[in-house]
Amino acid sequence: MSEPTPTDKYYIPASSHWPILCCIALLTFFVGIGRWLHDLPSGPWVWLCGIALLVVVLFGWFGNVISENLSGAYNEQVGRSFRSGMKLLILSEVVFFAGFFGGYFFIRLWGIPMLGGEVHPITSVMLWPDFSAEWPLLTNPDNDRFLGATNLGSPWGVPLANTLLLLTSSVTLTYAHRAMAAGHSGTLKAGLFITILLGATFLGLQAHEYIDDYERNNLTLNAGIYGSVFYLLTGFHGFHVLVGVVMISTMLGRALKGHFSRPGDHFALEGVAWYWHFVDVVWLLLFLFVYWL
Amino acid sequence: MANGATVGEVQRSVPGRFIAFIVRWTTATNHKDIGTLYLCTALLNLFIGGTLALCIRAELFVPGLQFVEPNFFNTLTTMHGLVMLFGFIMPVAVGFANWLIPMMIGAPDMALPRLNNMSFWLLPTATILLISTLFMDGGAPNFGWTMYAPLSTTYGPPSTDYMIFAVHMLGISSIMGSINIITTIATMRAPGMTWMKLPVFVWTWLVTAFLLIGIMPVLAGAVTMMLFDRNFGTAFFDAAGGGDPLLFQHIFWFFGHPEVYVLALPAFGIVSQIIPTFSRKPLFGYRTMVMATVLIGFLSYIVWAHHMFTSGMPYGAQLYFMLATMLIAVPTGMKVFNWITTMFRGSISFETPMLFAIAFVFMFTFAGCTGVMLAVAPADFQYHDSYFVVAHFHYVLVNGLTFAFLGGAYYWYPKFWGRMYSERLGRWHFWLSAVSVNVLFFPQHFLGLAGMPRRIPDYALQFVDFNFISSLGAFVFGFSQLIFVYNLITSRRRGEPASDRVWEGAQGLEWTLSSPPPHHSFQTPPKVD
């Protein structure tokens, strides 16, 4: 954060109905899931209404911002605000994942050894005499209630391929970003397109792996703590990849409409690139701690 | 739409005063409008949460079950805690931030006004969802605001899922609000407003906002794991599948402890504005004040497990958390001493805001001292989950923070509305509150020490007297708040017009604006030297 620079004019947007619609969309969305979870008939439909409204809001709100930007209403100060906002948003996402990783390490380094009697034998001796601590955990303390996974895939198959995919996609996105700054709109489009392809392939492989785990390895959400942690972490990461792909696709759409033709900094693309790199780093940590070690 | 149309234009273009009113407030992007919305919502929630508290105190007036069933009592406790923390004391702080930060740093508005609108409107939406659980089959959440697993997972009522979503929405709201505040402070300062010239209130909010970004996602993660355990068969908090119920507590308190400083820091900020004004003397030790704020923010991340001393942590962890917790007394002490030294050799006058600020210093110091007692791990084995803890945190939250915010409300009321409040009613409000709040919470220390656990609807006979006194105090304290509301409403029309500076000793950019200030505070940045 730098010292403020003098500007003689601030940009102040008008009142807007998008935020309140967004709140209503989120409420509908959550009430929908709630009803769905409790097997109320309307659940999925309410949920879908929420999603639909959310999509409308996102189009409207971002459309509004884009047209303000194109009309030249923004100045350098607005650009700095947007960048600061995006950085902080990513910071909050980092914390979100850090919380999950913290939980994961707690379970591995404290919970499981405790149950297995490695820290302090009494719990194991009196309550779980047949349980032994190991990681990844295939046999749970109570294997009747939580039937553990039968075996696990190797990190050097699909996960490694996915790592390479994401790493490459980071490179192609940077390439596209550079091209934009230099005003090469053809390269920009190509770069974005390849990035999307790589991201989509990642998602495909991930889905394939999930199906495989469910059907062949009995690695399910019910498979005890290993399954829980595995799906929580990779699932939320996968969701972020999905969001990233959608965002990059939007950028491609805008590029095709000629939005980034003016060389220079464009916040939208820059923000998306930061986000994508963040998702990439999370994956590296996942690969390291969840798949490999 | 594109170029800064004002609210007035919207009003004209929409027929019908009512629709215009709704549209104006639901689509507001102006920082003052949103600040007002926050403050009004907070006040409303204080009364909702307070009514729940009065139900609790009514049930505890005498032993035996009189008005509510045990299950509903647990619901009352839970909703009281959640509504007060998320619905009252956080929004009141954000409301002041919205009103004041742009005025204090010389900006026209917040940096991201539309985001600001959304972070506000998520709040009533989530609160409505939360309160609606009271009317659901099986009742509202009944496991305390700390929502420990497995009581909240395997054994929670169905409405728990909606509470989880409400918490998600509140989290999004706080994160967006914080992003906005940090961005505003970072990018919208008037020329010459360097970091070390920022008013202390702005500094405290900067640290608070970083704290929020560092904890709300963790809370979201915790309740998400709860959701999965409840509905999708995961085993995060279930030993049978290799999980651990204490995992929930660790994650929750990693959020929960910094949360209490999220509430406290803005209150510190407000007091740091009020005391110099009425002592007619600059704030003592500005640098230390800023440093202490940052230090408190940092330390609050690394002390969470002092809420879990009895949970079976190993000895080494207890030791560490005990020492780290006690360390917080040092920067907090710096603040207290700075306030005192600001008053020392000042020229003190006792308008209502100052009365509240002084009461804050008194009672917060006391509350902090009981906090240090709780931090002594071996002794906490006796205090934990007893009314001693209830007394401690109400002394911080009510006698401390609520008093600070009430002081803030009186302090800036003339600035916000251009009219003076009634000083006479203000004093009545203060003295009635100050006496009754101590009658309300002081005896609870004794109850706790004598062995009364918290969250119980009925109690043994040795606790009769103090519960009676405490309930008595509760009703008087509740009544005194009605004076406050009456004062706010009537003075809005009948109060005397306020001057720009309002208080003789007031310093800072907000006092250079007219009272009430123009819609967009500083259209052109002021020059700060």
Place this chain on the structure above:
Amino acid sequence: MVGLIRFLGAGLLGACVLFSPALAAADINMPRGVTPVSQDIYGLHMYVIWIVVGIMAVVYGVIIFSLVRHRKSKGAVADTFSQNNLLEIVWTVVPLIIITAIAVPSIRVLIEMDDYDAADLTVKITGHQWKWQYEYLDHGVGFFSLLTTPMAEVVGVEEKDEWYLLEVDEPLVLPTNRKVRFVVTSNDVIHSWWVPELGIKRDAVPGYIYEAWARIQEPGTYRGQCAELCGVNHGFMPIVVKAVAPAEFDQWIAARANAAPPVTSDRDWNLSTAMTRGAALYDQHCGACHKFDGSGMPPTFPSLRDSSITTSADVNRHIDVVMNGVPNTAMPNFAPQLDDEELAAIITYERNAWEHDTGDLVLPSQIQARRQ
């Protein structure tokens, strides 16, 4: 200002008048307790209290001094100083010293509390919604301990007893002057076993065991309560510890260990005796969840009035639910807790109370047959 001071004085005086009868009547401080740990905790508690009282005296002294002396109404003129490095260093260092002075003795007590070895006797404590289970691991003796305060006292129909809400059917009996080790766990949610006079508060965490210990120095009856919110009847699961001389304890435990197990016989078993016993047992064991009139608290706690299980012809299904519980819900398994006659009585009661009138009489031998 004089008016203010008068007001404050009046308020204080009023508060004192209000408090004085209470101060005389009730205990206002932490009990000193009867174990070395509880006494050390008490000592620590008083030590810290005096320290913070000292801090408050200084802080309040300076504030009151400034408020009195530096009032504008008395013509005080404000100084302008706003920085003094020496002062600020002092009030950073002094609190650091104070917290060190608090920390050192605390660490000692913490170490003392952490010593679970070389116990003479081990008791396993299991929390259940809403009762405690005690097992003397060295003697093969075990039982449940439930609140006995009648509902009539709670709702105010009857006069409240001296030990209202603090009385149980079977107290935990412990010897004095022996080191007793507690291993604490839970069967459902987190509870917390708290007896102030023993200086013990230990959370009972399901699936994990954490320990505590006590060496009771004086015979007597010590009472406590569950200290962690554990659901509806959290306020109604007291703890009573009866400490007796070692010889008396040995006698007691030997008698318990050698007591003949109850014989199951269907002699003298008829509908009216079963119903009377069943009604009392139902209120004690089931009423908390399913309510005394069987209406429960749906959807979490099902109504037994409208339940198909309690009225269906298949008695065994009903017996199995009560004996084995429903896994993953609050419904506990009562087989280990109640004997055959008690279970038969409760189930008979459920099948005939609340206009069910099935006329079914469940025999103790039927229960015995269902015990694998």
